[in-house]
């Protein structure tokens with residue numbers, strides 16, 4: 055059988071992000087996938103040399119539209135480490151709450167897109183309906199729905215008042231109930247299962263060797279979660295990584311579904327135990343030093359490398375985003391899959407091309 | 413039975429009002445605390461240019477001599493940094509968003525004491541601190 059090359063993307067109905075794959079197919083089987091990325095390179099790393107290090111928080115947040123808060127948080131943590139700033143505990147708790155809210159909204163978005171990729175439109179709509187509640191909480195507490203803009207070097211820019219805390223707690227109950235209804239369908243529905251079970255299996259060994267991160271790695275049985283490093287309030291609120299052993303698309307869906315409830319639990323604990331006090335400390339001077347900061351985003355581990363030389367602009371800023379780490383694994387699972395499974399497989403790594411290309 | 417889980421979810425919602433709104437007919441009301449359009453009160457402003465120096469998007473052009481403040485609405489990202497740095501509290505963030513525009517020429521608004529004009533863009537002059545694109 056002669057080989058045919060089918061171009062997939064950058065504009066494709068199931069892809070929310072512009073990644074281009076050349077799929078080498080034999081009959082209906084994909085034998086190789088060759089990626090080309092770089093469609094939305096924006097030069098954000100270079101911008102660090104132009105912007106003041108305080109202003110750069112806003113740029114860091116815009117690296118990705120979905121993990122925006124955690125990008126800002128990681129950048130602030132990196133600068134705070136260099137400058138030896140002690141962030142007030144209340145700010146750490148608030149960062150945790152917003153970080154987990156963004157994890158919930160990202161996972162719900164992903165579940166919706168997955169349902170959309172397999173043609174389950176009503177499930178897609180229901181996932182996004184619940185996500186809307188989360189976005190409303192985010193809008194009411196930070197002022198932005200996607201770009202939070204609430205993290206700054208030395209703390210956070212907004213506080214959550216007690217009335218709002220009560221409101222979030224009651225909303226969390228509704229959100230949890232509604233998410234339960236949706237994830238039950240994802241986990242048990244026959245049509246969902248037939249599209250996901252046994253598709254794109256990645257063994258524990260392969261996942262580890264290909265350098266996977268986040269839910270992709272945990273679905274293959276490696277218990278790795280950067281929240282265990284204990285940044286922000288995770289030192290007080292222990293996080294146990296959720297793992298599965300199957301390593302297929304269903305396992306990735308299951309890990310993300312369970313992480314939704316884990317995040318609700320973390321938010322609840324954080325809001326109960328949130329200490330009173332300042333939300334930010336004043337930061338003066340310029341950073342001088344170099345550091346690496348690792349945090350857990352909805353898509354996996356992100357690594358920030360920041361180098362400053364005592365001027366108000368950074369000398370070098372580099373981000374290793376989770377999607378970049380998961381791309382080799384995506385190419386691996388695409389080898390030998392059916393052409394019809396390609397959209398689902400591309401989605402199971404939760405690709406965020408805009409942050410990969412920055 | 414797995415089949416009936418989706419069915420029950422669908423049955424539960426099929427008789428309810430849609431959660432989506434009929435957008436152009438029912439405009440969305442922003443939630444309290446939303447970061448929307450930047451509002452400038454020029455009575456307090458001393459034209460110190462602090463806001464223009466700090467604005468991450470270079471959306472502000474302040475002229476100390478002419479006492480003018482130009483806000484480039486298409487550049488402003490409603491981050492609120494100028495609200496934080498202004499010593500005179502001349503800025504605040506409204507909840508509603510800026511209305512869409514069809515031409516770039518109306519993006520610069522020039523504020524002078526007491527009245528607000530919307531007009532053609534002015535080139536940055538003299539003492540202004542941030543260059544226009």
Ligand code: SF4
Nearest residue numbers: 457458460461463498
């Ligand atoms: S910082 Fe405040 S007082 Fe100074 S120019 Fe800007 S708006 Fe006016």
Ligand code: SF4
Nearest residue numbers: 467488489491492494
């Ligand atoms: S809100 Fe932000 S982007 Fe807009 S003018 Fe103020 S500092 Fe600039």
